[in-house]
Amino acid sequence: MTDFETRARDAKKASYAMAVLPTEVKDQALLKIADALNANKDAIFAANEIDLKNAKETNLPMPLQKRLLFDDHKLADVTSGLKSLTKLDDPVGKVLLKTELDDDLVMTRVSCPIGVLGIIFESRPDALVQIASLALKSGNSCCLKGGSEAVNSNRVLFEIIEKASVEAGLPKGWITLMETRNDVAEMLLLDKYIDLIIPRGSNSFVQYIMQHSSIPVMGHADGVCHLYIHEKADRDMALKLAVDSKTQYVAVCNACETILVDESIAKDFLPQLAEVLREKNVVLHGCDKTKAILPDVLPVEEWHHEYLDYEVSLKVVSGIDEAIDHINTNGSGHTESIVTTDKEAAEAFQNRVDSGNVFWNCSTRFSDGLRYGFGAEVGISTSKLHARGPVGLEGLVTYKYKICGNGNLVADYASGNRTFTHKHII
Amino acid sequence: MTDFETRARDAKKASYAMAVLPTEVKDQALLKIADALNANKDAIFAANEIDLKNAKETNLPMPLQKRLLFDDHKLADVTSGLKSLTKLDDPVGKVLLKTELDDDLVMTRVSCPIGVLGIIFESRPDALVQIASLALKSGNSCCLKGGSEAVNSNRVLFEIIEKASVEAGLPKGWITLMETRNDVAEMLLLDKYIDLIIPRGSNSFVQYIMQHSSIPVMGHADGVCHLYIHEKADRDMALKLAVDSKTQYVAVCNACETILVDESIAKDFLPQLAEVLREKNVVLHGCDKTKAILPDVLPVEEWHHEYLDYEVSLKVVSGIDEAIDHINTNGSGHTESIVTTDKEAAEAFQNRVDSGNVFWNCSTRFSDGLRYGFGAEVGISTSKLHARGPVGLEGLVTYKYKICGNGNLVADYASGNRTFTHKHII
Numbered sequence: 052m053t054d055f056e057t058r059a060r061d062a063k064k065a066s067y068a069m070a071v072l073p074t075e076v077k078d079q080a081l082l083k084i085a086d087a088l089n090a091n092k093d094a095i096f097a098a099n100e101i102d103l104k105n106a107k108e109t110n111l112p113m114p115l116q117k118r119l120l121f122d123d124h125k126l127a128d129v130t131s132g133l134k135s136l137t138k139l140d141d142p143v144g145k146v147l148l149k150t151e152l153d154d155d156l157v158m159t160r161v162s163c164p165i166g167v168l169g170i171i172f173e174s175r176p177d178a179l180v181q182i183a184s185l186a187l188k189s190g191n192s193c194c195l196k197g198g199s200e201a202v203n204s205n206r207v208l209f210e211i212i213e214k215a216s217v218e219a220g221l222p223k224g225w226i227t228l229m230e231t232r233n234d235v236a237e238m239l240l241l242d243k244y245i246d247l248i249i250p251r252g253s254n255s256f257v258q259y260i261m262q263h264s265s266i267p268v269m270g271h272a273d274g275v276c277h278l279y280i281h282e283k284a285d286r287d288m289a290l291k292l293a294v295d296s297k298t299q300y301v302a303v304c305n306a307c308e309t310i311l312v313d314e315s316i317a318k319d320f321l322p323q324l325a326e327v328l329r330e331k332n333v334v335l336h337g338c339d340k341t342k343a344i345l346p347d348v349l350p351v352e353e354w355h356h357e358y359l360d361y362e363v364s365l366k367v368v369s370g371i372d373e374a375i376d377h378i379n380t381n382g383s384g385h386t387e388s389i390v391t392t393d394k395e396a397a398e399a400f401q402n403r404v405d406s407g408n409v410f411w412n413c414s415t416r417f418s419d420g421l422r423y424g425f426g427a428e429v430g431i432s433t434s435k436l437h438a439r440g441p442v443g444l445e446g447l448v449t450y451k452y453k454i455c456g457n458g459n460l461v462a463d464y465a466s467g468n469r470t471f472t473h474k475h476i477i
Numbered sequence: 478m479t480d481f482e483t484r485a486r487d488a489k490k491a492s493y494a495m496a497v498l499p500t501e502v503k504d505q506a507l508l509k510i511a512d513a514l515n516a517n518k519d520a521i522f523a524a525n526e527i528d529l530k531n532a533k534e535t536n537l538p539m540p541l542q543k544r545l546l547f548d549d550h551k552l553a554d555v556t557s558g559l560k561s562l563t564k565l566d567d568p569v570g571k572v573l574l575k576t577e578l579d580d581d582l583v584m585t586r587v588s589c590p591i592g593v594l595g596i597i598f599e600s601r602p603d604a605l606v607q608i609a610s611l612a613l614k615s616g617n618s619c620c621l622k623g624g625s626e627a628v629n630s631n632r633v634l635f636e637i638i639e640k641a642s643v644e645a646g647l648p649k650g651w652i653t654l655m656e657t658r659n660d661v662a663e664m665l666l667l668d669k670y671i672d673l674i675i676p677r678g679s680n681s682f683v684q685y686i687m688q689h690s691s692i693p694v695m696g697h698a699d700g701v702c703h704l705y706i707h708e709k710a711d712r713d714m715a716l717k718l719a720v721d722s723k724t725q726y727v728a729v730c731n732a733c734e735t736i737l738v739d740e741s742i743a744k745d746f747l748p749q750l751a752e753v754l755r756e757k758n759v760v761l762h763g764c765d766k767t768k769a770i771l772p773d774v775l776p777v778e779e780w781h782h783e784y785l786d787y788e789v790s791l792k793v794v795s796g797i798d799e800a801i802d803h804i805n806t807n808g809s810g811h812t813e814s815i816v817t818t819d820k821e822a823a824e825a826f827q828n829r830v831d832s833g834n835v836f837w838n839c840s841t842r843f844s845d846g847l848r849y850g851f852g853a854e855v856g857i858s859t860s861k862l863h864a865r866g867p868v869g870l871e872g873l874v875t876y877k878y879k880i881c882g883n884g885n886l887v888a889d890y891a892s893g894n895r896t897f898t899h900k901h902i903i
Contacts, residue, residue: 067805071828150850156839158849165861166831246861267693267862288884295886379493401879402497405592413582413882422890423584423878424576424899435591435672435875436693437862449861452849453827456839458714460721464848473850 055237059167059194059244061224066166066192068222070143077188078137080219084184085133087215091207092126098203099176106200114253118174121204129180132427136188139426142444143190149477153469155457157476162448164190169245171196171235171260173252176204182249183212183226185429189447194245196229196238198252206230239264247447249430254357269446271433273357274304274385276415279374279400281391282313286320288412289390290327295414296388298331302359304431305386305408305418309354309364311374314340317367321345324365333361340367354381371396375403382406384433386418407433407440481663485593485670487650488618492592494648495616496569503614504563506645510610511559513641517633518552524629525602532626540679544600547630555606558853562614565852568870569616575903579895581883583902588874590616595671597622597661597686599678602630608675609638609652611855615873618651620671622664624678628656665690673873675856680783695872697859699783700730700811702841705800705826707817708739712746714838715816716753721840722814724757728785730857731812731834731844735780735790737800740766743793747771750791759787766793780807797822801829808832810859812844833859833866 088095099121106116148160168191172178179195186193197205209228217223229238239248239260248268250260258272278296280289296307312320321344325335337348344367351364354377358364368374378387388410389400397411408418418441420428425443432438438446463469514521525547532542574586594617598604605621612619623631635654643649655664665674665686674694676686684698704722706715722733738746747770751761763774770793777790780803794800804813814836815826823837834844844867846854851869858864864872889895 067801067829067831070831071825152843152848152850156843160866163828262691265688267860285884291884291886295888299887299891375493397881399497402589403493405493405496406877408878408880410880411882413880413885414887416887417578417582417880417882417885418878422578422887422897424578424897424901434693439875440586440878449865451832452834452844452866454834454836454839454843455823456837456843458711458717459839459843460717461725461840461842461848462721465725471848471850475850 055229056241056244058224058227058229059241062167062192062194062227063244065222065224066164069190069192069225070164072190072221074141076220077141077190080187080216080221081133081137081184083215083219084212085130087211088126088130088180088208091211092123095121095126095204095207095211098207101203102201111200115174115200119176119201119204121176125177129177132181133184136184136427139188139444141188142448146477147450151474151476152454152471153459154472156454156459158452158454160450160452162445162450165447165449166246167192167194167244168447169194169196169238169241169248169266171238171248171250171252173198173256174201175251176201176208178251179205179208180212182251182429185427185444185447186226187216187221188427189444191447192225194227194229194238196235202230235260236263239266242266251430267437269430269432269434269438269442271304271383271385271431273383274306274431274433275309275355275357275381275383276305276307276385277309277311277378277382277387278307278415279311279378279387279389280313280316280320281371281389281393281396282315283393283396284316284390285392286316286323289320290323292388292390292412292414293324294327294331296416297328297333297363298361299414299416301361303416304357305416306359307363307415308357309366309381311366311368311377313374314367314369317341318344321365321367328363331361333363335363335365337365338367341365355383357383371399375400379405384435385431386410386415388413388415407431481655482667482670484650484653484655485620485667488593488620488653489670491648491650492590492618495618495651496590498616498647500567502646503567503616506613506642506647507559507563507610509641509645510638511556513637514552514556514606514634517637518549521547521552521630521633521637524633527629528627537626541600541626545602545627545630547602551603555603558607559610562610562853565614565870567614568874572903573876577900577902578880578897579885580898582880582885584878584880586876586878588871588876591873591875592617592672593670594619594873595622595664595667595674595692596620597664597674597676597678599624599682600627601677602627602634604677605631605634606638608677608855611853611870611873612652613642613647614853615870617873620653620655620664622655622661632656661686662689665692668692677856693863695858695860695864695868696856697730697809697811699809700732700857700859701734701781701783701807701809702731702811703735703737703804703808703813704733704841705737705804705813705815706739706742706746706750707797707815707819707822708741709819709822710742710816711818712742712749715746716749718814718816718838718840719750720753720757722842723754723759723789724787725840725842727787729842730783731841732785733789733841734783735792735807737792737794737803739800740793740795743767744770747791747793754789757787759789761789761791763791764793767791781809783809797825801826805831810861811857812836812841814839814841833857
C-alpha cells in the first residue's frame with residue numbers, strides 16, 4: 052500500500068466519525084481554524100514568499116504566479132469565509148422525505164455526507180482553505196493535492212488547519228495533504244476510498260482530471276455562454292446585457308463568449324452592438340452573415356471556444372430554433388440568456404436549451420452560488436447528474452434511507468397478511 | 478461517424494423535443510404501446526421462440542435461458558406496468574426551489590429530463606419494455622443495447638414500441654435499438670451523446686459496465702447485505718428477521734448475505750439461529766469464533782461475497798463498533814439492518830453505517846422502490862451521487878436554473894447600486 056493509499060484509507064475511516072459530528076463541534080472547528088490562520092500569518096506569508104520566489108525563478112506563467120499570492124487580503128477573505136460558514140445551516144441530517152410504510156414501519160430519507168472528497172487544485176493556496184472548510188461544514192473527509200508550485204504555502208496552511216481542527220474535536224486523518232512527486236493520476240485511481248473529485252484550476256487542468264478519473268468529478272471545464280438577441284428584443288436592454296455579459300468580468304466562466312442575433316434585426320442591430328462592444332475594447336469575431344454587415348470582424352475558428360478575454364463571437368441565426376440548436380450543439384451546458392419581450396419565445400428557450408442555467412432578460416454573469424443566495428459556493432457544475440449549475444453546500448451531501456420497524460417481515464407483505472399504507476408524512 | 482454514433486446523435490436531438498412533451502402526450506404514448514404489444518403478441522412470442530430455440534442449441538446457461546422467456550405472463554406484467562406509469566406524477570417541470578433575487582429578478586430550480594439514457598441489458602426482453610417506458614415517462618431519449626441471445630425478441634419489441642410511440646406524437650429517433658456485433662464498449666464511448674448508462678443484468682455484467690464506462694452509471698453490481706444482532710436484541714424477533722432477510726427470496730440483491738452476532742450473546746443465540754436457518758436449508762459459513770460454537774459451519778472464503786442462494790456467512794463481533802466497521806469495510810453500500818431494543822445503539826448504527834439503506838428492526842428485503850411507495854422502480858443504486866438506494870422516476874431527471882429578469886446587470890450589484898433581496902419563495 053502506497054503512502055497515498057494509506058492516507059486515503061485513513062481519511063475514509065475518519066469520514067465515519069465526521070458524519071456524526073455535532074454542528075457545534077464543526078462550527079467551533081471553523082472558528083479555531085480562522086484564529087489559527089491569523090495567529091500564524093507570518094509563517095504563512097514566509098512560506099508563500101518562497102513559492103513566489105521559486106515561481107519567478109522558474110518562469111511560471113504570469114496568471115499562475117498571480118494566483119499563487121497569499122497576502123493579507125487573501126487571508127482576510129478566507130477567514131471571513133470560515134466565519135460565514137458557521138452561520139449557514141448544517142446540510143447534514145435533514146429529513147428530505149418521510150413515509151409511513153405501515154403502522155409500525157416508518158421510512159425517512161436523511162441527508163448525510165458523501166464521505167471522502169478528493170480535492171485537486173492548481174496554484175491558489177486560498178482554494179485549499181476554502182474547499183477544506185466546505186468539506187468540514189458538510190461532514191466530509193478530504194484528501195488535498197496541490198500543485199508543486201505552491202508546495203510551501205500549502206504545507207503550512209494544511210498543518211495549521213489540521214492542528215486547529217483536531218484540537219477542536221475532529222477525528223485525526225479527516226484531512227490529509229498529498230504531496231509527492233507523483234502525478235494527480237495516482238489520486239484518480241483511489242476510487243475505493245475517494246467518493247468525489249473536485250478540481251480547481253485552469254480549464255485544461257480540469258479537463259485533464261475529468262478525462263482521466265474513474266471517480267465522479269464535480270466542476271466545469273469551460274463556460275461557452277451565449278446571449279441570444281431575439282427579434283422581439285428591447286434593443287436598448289439587449290445592448291446593455293451584451294456589455295454586462297461580455298465585459299463586466301471577462302476572465303470568468305459565466306462571461307458571454309457568443310452572441311446570437313436574429314436575422315430579421317441583424318442589419319440594424321449588429322452595428323449598434325459592435326459600437327458598444329468596441330467602446331469596451333472587445334475584439335469581434337463573426338460568421339459570414341455577420342461579416343456581410345460588419346466587414347471588419349475577424350473569422351470564428353471554433354464555435355465551442357472560451358475567450359476569457361475582451362473577444363466575442365457573433366452569429367446571425369434564422370430564428371429561435373437555430374439559436375437553440377446552435378447552443379445545444381456548440382455550448383458547454385453552462386449559462387445562456389435570451390433577450391426578448393415575447394414570453395412564449397422566452398419559455399421555449401428556457402425549456403429547450405439544455406444548460407444548467409437558462410435566463411430571460413438578464414446577464415449571463417448572474418449564474419453564481421452567492422448571487423443565487425446559497426451562502427457558500429462549492430463551484431459550478433456542468434455535469435447533469437447529482438448537482439448542476441452553481442453548487443452550494445448541499446452538493447457535498449448525499450442521502451440514505453432509514454427504516455425503523457418492529458420486527459417487520461417481507462414475507463407478511465408478500466403473502467398479503469399485511470399491506471403497505473404508504474402515508475406521506477414529509 | 479459509425480451507425481452507432483449517428484443513432485446516438487439523433488437520440489440527443491430528439492431529447493430536446495422529448496423534454497417539452499406535454500404529460501398527456503407521454504401518457505397516451507404509454508397506453509398506445511400497451512395496446513400495440515397486446516395486438517402484436519403473436520409476433521412477439523414467435524420471435525421469442527426463435528431466441529429460446531437458439532439459446533437451447535447454443536447451451537446458454539440455464540439462468541439466462543429462464544430470463545429470456547417472454548410469455549403471456551410477462552406480457553401482462555409489462556402492459557400493467559405501462560398503464561400504472563400513466564397514473565404517476567410527471568417528474569418533469571416540478572419547481573424545486575424558487576427565490577426572489579431582487580424585486581424584478583426571480584430564480585427557479587425546475588426538474589427536467591437528463592437527456593439520453595443508454596440502457597444495456599442482458600437476456601430479459603421484458604427489461605427493454607420496462608426501462609423504455611420509464612425513459613418515456615421521464616422525457617428522456619433512450620439508446621437500447623440488448624444481448625445477442627435476445628436479438629429477435631428485442632427487435633420485435635423495439636419496432637412495436639417505436640411505431641406506437643411515434644404515432645402517438647413522440648419525436649422520431651427518441652428510441653433506438655443498437656444491434657451490431659460490436660461490444661457494448663462502443664456505447665460506453667459515446668459520452669458526447671449519452672448522459673447516463675443504466676445496466677440491467679448479472680453482477681459480473683454490471684461490474685464490467687461500471688468499470689469500463691466514462692459515462693455515469695446508475696445501478697448496483699452486488700448487494701452484500703448485513704443483518705446485525707445486537708446484544709440487546711429481542712431474540713425471537715432476531716430469528717424471524719434472519720429467516721426473512723436470508724430466505725424470503727434468495728436470488729435478489731437485498732437478501733442478507735452476512736449475519737453479525739454480538740459476542741456476549743453468541744453462545745446462546747448462534748445455535749438457535751443455526752436451527753431456524755437449517756430448517757430452511759441454509760448452508761452456514763462462519764468465522765473462527767462461530768466455528769467454536771457451531772463446529773460444523775463451513776469456512777468463509779471472502780466476506781465481500783454475494784451468495785444469492787441458500788447460504789450465509791456468520792460472524793461473531795465484539796460489539797457495535799466492530800459490526801459497523803465490518804460492514805463499512807466489507808459491504809457493498811446496499812442495505813443493512815440492526816436488531817436491538819436499544820434506541821441509542823440503533824441510531825448510532827443508522828448514522829454511522831455508510832450504506833444507502835440502513836434499517837432498525839426490520840428485514841433487509843424492504844429496500845425496494847415499490848415497497849418505499851415510489852410507484853415505479855428504475856433500480857437500486859449503490860453509488861452515492863445523484864441517486865442512492867431504490868430509485869424512482871425522479872432518478873431519471875435532473876434540474877436546471879431559470880432566471881427571469883428585466884434587463885438586470887451584474888455591474889449594478891457589483892457597484893452596490895442594487896442589492897440582492899434573496900427572498901425564499903418555495
